[in-house]
Amino acid sequence: xxxxxxxxxxxxxxxxxxxxxxxxxxxxxxxxxxxxxxxxxxxxxxxxxxxxxxxxxxxxxxxxxxxxxxxxxxxxxxxxxxxxxxxxxxxxxxxxxxxxxxxxxxxxxxxxxxxxxxxxxxxxxxxxxxxxxxxxxxxxxxxxxxxxxxxxxxxxxxxxxxxxxxxxxxxxxxxxxxxxxxxxxxxxxxxxxxxxxxxxxxxxxxxxxxxxxxxxxxxxxxxxxxxxxxxxxxxxxxxxxxxxxxxxxxxxxxxxxxxxxxxxxxxxxxxxxxxxxxxxxxxxxxxxxxxxxxxxxxxxxxxxxxxxxxxxxxxxxxxxxxxxxxxxxxxx
Amino acid sequence: xxxxxxxxxxxxxxxxxxxxxxxxxxxxxxxxxxxxxxxxxxxxxxxxxxxxxxxxxxxxxxxxxxxxxxxxxxxxxxxxxxxxxxxxxxxxxxxxxxxxxxxxxxxxxxxxxxxxxxxxxxxxxxxxxxxxxxxxxxxxxxxxxxxxxxxxxxxxxxxxxxxxxxxxxxxxxxxxxxxxxxxxxxxxxxxxxxxxxxxxxxxxxxxxxxxxxxxxxxxxxxxxxxxxxxxxxxxxxxxxxxxxxxxxxxxxxxxxxxxxxxxxxxxxxxxxxxxxxxxxxxxxxxxxxxxxxxxxxxxxxxxxxxxxxxxxxxxxxxxxxxxxxxxxxxxxxxxxxxxxxxxxxxxxxxxxxxxxxxxxxxxxxxxxxxxxxxxxxxxxxxxxxxxxxxxxxxxxxxxxxxxxxxxxxxxxxxxxxxxxxxxxxxxxxxxxxxxxxxxxxxxxxxxxxxxxxxxxxxxxxxxxxxxxxxxxxxxxxxxxxxxxxxxxxxxxxxxxxxxxxxxxxxxxxxxxxxxxxxxxxxxxxxxxxxxxxxxxxxxxxxxxxxxxxxxxxxxxxxxxxxxxxxx
Numbered sequence: 001x002x003x004x005x006x007x008x009x010x011x012x013x014x015x016x017x018x019x020x021x022x023x024x025x026x027x028x029x030x031x032x033x034x035x036x037x038x039x040x041x042x043x044x045x046x047x048x049x050x051x052x053x054x055x056x057x058x059x060x061x062x063x064x065x066x067x068x069x070x071x072x073x074x075x076x077x078x079x080x081x082x083x084x085x086x087x088x089x090x091x092x093x094x095x096x097x098x099x100x101x102x103x104x105x106x107x108x109x110x111x112x113x114x115x116x117x118x119x120x121x122x123x124x125x126x127x128x129x130x131x132x133x134x135x136x137x138x139x140x141x142x143x144x145x146x147x148x149x150x151x152x153x154x155x156x157x158x159x160x161x162x163x164x165x166x167x168x169x170x171x172x173x174x175x176x177x178x179x180x181x182x183x184x185x186x187x188x189x190x191x192x193x194x195x196x197x198x199x200x201x202x203x204x205x206x207x208x209x210x211x212x213x214x215x216x217x218x219x220x221x222x223x224x225x226x227x228x229x230x231x232x233x234x235x236x237x238x239x240x241x242x243x244x245x246x247x248x249x250x251x252x253x254x255x256x257x258x259x260x261x262x263x264x265x266x267x268x269x270x271x272x273x274x275x276x277x278x279x280x281x282x283x284x285x286x287x288x289x290x291x292x293x294x295x296x297x298x299x300x301x302x303x304x305x306x307x308x309x310x311x312x313x314x315x316x317x318x319x320x321x322x323x324x325x326x327x328x329x330x331x332x
Numbered sequence: 333x334x335x336x337x338x339x340x341x342x343x344x345x346x347x348x349x350x351x352x353x354x355x356x357x358x359x360x361x362x363x364x365x366x367x368x369x370x371x372x373x374x375x376x377x378x379x380x381x382x383x384x385x386x387x388x389x390x391x392x393x394x395x396x397x398x399x400x401x402x403x404x405x406x407x408x409x410x411x412x413x414x415x416x417x418x419x420x421x422x423x424x425x426x427x428x429x430x431x432x433x434x435x436x437x438x439x440x441x442x443x444x445x446x447x448x449x450x451x452x453x454x455x456x457x458x459x460x461x462x463x464x465x466x467x468x469x470x471x472x473x474x475x476x477x478x479x480x481x482x483x484x485x486x487x488x489x490x491x492x493x494x495x496x497x498x499x500x501x502x503x504x505x506x507x508x509x510x511x512x513x514x515x516x517x518x519x520x521x522x523x524x525x526x527x528x529x530x531x532x533x534x535x536x537x538x539x540x541x542x543x544x545x546x547x548x549x550x551x552x553x554x555x556x557x558x559x560x561x562x563x564x565x566x567x568x569x570x571x572x573x574x575x576x577x578x579x580x581x582x583x584x585x586x587x588x589x590x591x592x593x594x595x596x597x598x599x600x601x602x603x604x605x606x607x608x609x610x611x612x613x614x615x616x617x618x619x620x621x622x623x624x625x626x627x628x629x630x631x632x633x634x635x636x637x638x639x640x641x642x643x644x645x646x647x648x649x650x651x652x653x654x655x656x657x658x659x660x661x662x663x664x665x666x667x668x669x670x671x672x673x674x675x676x677x678x679x680x681x682x683x684x685x686x687x688x689x690x691x692x693x694x695x696x697x698x699x700x701x702x703x704x705x706x707x708x709x710x711x712x713x714x715x716x717x718x719x720x721x722x723x724x725x726x727x728x729x730x731x732x733x734x735x736x737x738x739x740x741x742x743x744x745x746x747x748x749x750x751x752x753x754x755x756x757x758x759x760x761x762x763x764x765x766x767x768x769x770x771x772x773x774x775x776x777x778x779x780x781x782x783x784x785x786x787x788x789x790x791x792x793x794x795x796x797x798x799x800x801x802x803x804x805x806x807x808x809x810x811x812x813x814x815x816x817x818x819x820x821x822x823x824x825x826x827x828x829x830x831x832x833x834x835x836x837x838x839x840x841x842x843x844x845x846x847x848x849x850x851x852x853x854x855x856x857x858x859x860x861x862x863x864x865x866x867x868x869x870x871x872x873x874x875x876x877x878x879x880x881x882x883x884x885x886x887x888x889x890x891x892x893x894x895x896x897x898x899x
Contacts (some may be wrong), residue, residue, distance in 0.1 A: 213663030331563025
């Protein structure tokens with residue numbers, strides 16, 4: 001008897017699966033979804049293509065630009081009526097936090113956050129980190145000596161050879177500033193030392209990469225994936241995780257309150273956080289938010305990266321004071 | 333007896349005049365007015381918070397001072413380079429003048445950020461050139477371009493073609509008789525240039541200078557590359573700082589800062605009007621072109637100087653660009669193992685958006701150039717010859733959309749067009765048309781200034797003769813005036829095309845899927861650190877535009893002097 005019951009069980013399970021699939025099919029999101037993102041262009045198009053393989057009924061429109069440009073467009077749209085965007089995929093949590101404070105974001109309480117580190121998403125579930133982008137030290141391979149820590153960079157032998165992204169123009173760099181200045185081992189004194197060492201602050205990470213790869217500067221404060229992707233293509237560049245730890249941004253995804261297509265927007269968040277979405281991030285050279293998705297080719301499996309803790313709420317709160325102080329130290 | 337012919341003439345004039353008022357109002361005034369509202373009444377609530385916080389901040393005034401200094405410096409340099417090259421190319425017997433003209437026009441094609449990057453590498457520790465001659469500064473030396481002087485140098489080089497092209501168009505109308513009279517009177521050529529040519533050329537020179545000043549003021553690319561690392565803040569970079577900062581009220585602050593830029597620009601324009609007031613620059617045209625001055629033993633030296641100048645301002649950045657576009661990854665030296673055409677293959681065949689962007693940018697730039705010239709020719713007629721009060725007042729603002737950083741104009745356009753247009757219920761938003769609107773608004777000044785200066789130099793007798801013969805206004809414009817101002821109009825159209833083809837800051841906010849522009853694609857590559865793709869795309873852009881310019885040599889039947897590179 002017991003033997004006979006087994007096929008029936010399988011049959012029942014099969015039926016249940018079909019029923020689930022059918023109901024899912026009935027609710028399968030469709031229509032148009034508008035995504036605003038500051039991802040690099042290639043990553044943005046790969047993300048959309050992969051999303052559409054899972055949700056073929058959704059038609060995705062993308063606006064991709066620099067973070068400042070995306071934020072300017074959003075600000076103008078908010079002021080002129082309502083934003084056309086449904087979902088955002090932007091560099092940093094501080095930007096999302098300020099949008100949340102203005103009441104622009106829609107919470108998604110049922111987002112599938114199981115398996116995610118609770119640091120990577122908002123407790124109110126309005127935005128969800130999609131990956132970890134750490135900032136470390138990029139080195140031109142022709143450089144004579146190698147720093148091993150942030151503190152090293154401020155030493156006299158590196159004078160005049162350092163480029164960093166300016167927090168005045170880059171939100172991700174502003175988070176780095178907010179994180180590092182609150183640490184007792186670095187603090188504001190560290191940035192004063194960098195200034196004394198003639199470090200130059202350029203407009204963004206792309207400019208840092210170009211300066212270091214071309215040998216214009218020997219060292220750069222840079223995000224991990226850009227350094228490793230350039231290295232993989234053959235650029236003379238290396239990347240060092242500093243001993244004190246590394247600040248990181250999470251490139252969160254969020255749904256706007258004014259979305260015209262909430263089901264598709266939720267599906268997009270689901271996709272980004274899903275195993276498939278996370279593996280896609282890994283294949284593009286990022287550390288995924290979900291550790292189980294693996295690690296990028298440049299990161300030996302099992303490597304433990306020491307992350308600096310960032311109190312996002314505090315960074316947002318102190319941001320304008322931080323920027324002012326930074327501008328004072330670095331001239332303007 | 334009612335004068336029916338006179339009535340119809342006046343009716344035509346009035347409708348044309350008011351149509352022009354409407355067009356300029358919609359293009360230039362409307363976006364600015366919408367932005368102004370954002371500055372003083374965000375969300376409909378009147379507030380002076382942004383006004384007082386921006387105007388009381390010392391940073392604002394430092395940036396304004398720096399903006400003024402670099403704009404003036406860049407303008408003077410552009411005037412010296414562009415002005416002397418135009419005089420030498422147009423008035424002397426140097427050989428290969430058409431090739432020189434080409435060399436001095438092309439830099440306008442290169443996006444400012446591309447030029448800045450090429451120069452940084454040229455003068456920095458990684459410079460291949462300086463390494464070759466053993467002069468490369470040691471690693472860690474501060475790049476001398478990270479300074480106000482560097483900004484002024486690159487602005488001057490970037491905008492010298494503006495002065496060059498407007499002045500060259502003006503010199504085309506210089507009649508032989510005046511110069512010969514001077515020479516017959518015993519004056520030396522230099523004296524003739526100083527006392528006859530230059531005074532007569534005041535309108536195009538002033539127009540070129542005014543355009544330069546406004547261009548330098550609104551330029552973001554060069555101070556972003558050189559000023560941010562050099563801690564030298566100007567108003568456009570300050571506006572970007574505000575946009576990157578978090579928090580509410582950003583738009584209002586940006587609007588107030590933009591008003592400041594606009595204020596400085598208007599001051600410059602008023603100064604230009606003062607310089608042109610109550611003087612007469614009319615020349616009887618249609619005589620033969622002046623015979624060139626013979627440089628004799630100086631000729632070789634002058635040619636050498638001009639060639640060195642073109643190498644410095646055109647060849648060096650282009651060589652740097654081509655070298656970068658041929659290596660497989662940024663920072664590799666170019667040699668037989670690293671050389672590859674992969675970047676070109678990627679841009680041409682694998683990247684759909686790049687191909688679409690070529691088509692879009694070409695269409696947008698051509699349409700903008702043609703439409704603006706069609707607006708500028710009748711507009712300048714009323715401005716210069718009819719001295720229409722209402723138009724003069726309203727034309728003060730045509731320069732503002734050009735003076736403001738592109739991102740600000742884009743924000744105004746979003747505020748204006750986010751909702752569907754009233755009455756027609758159509759929306760321009762997220763279409764290529766909103767970009768075209770912005771290009772028309774932004775580049776109207778570029779087309780209008782040269783045409784206005786063309787009118788200043790024209791004698792009105794021909795037009796009056798045809799009026800007496802009974803030709804009505806539109807017909808007179810078509811058959812008499814247009815051929816006479818054609819060189820100036822063509823110079824304007826060319827300025828617009830070359831500038832719009834590579835435009836970035838406006839479309840970076842306004843593009844949508846399918847409506848990419850070349851600038852947007854270039855920016856995407858650069859931002860992602862793909863400088864080799866960016867270099868390949870920029871090189872292709874230059875090649876395409878040179879090919880387009882060369883192809884104009886095949887067009888027959890154009891009036892003399894329309895193309896700056898064809899004698």
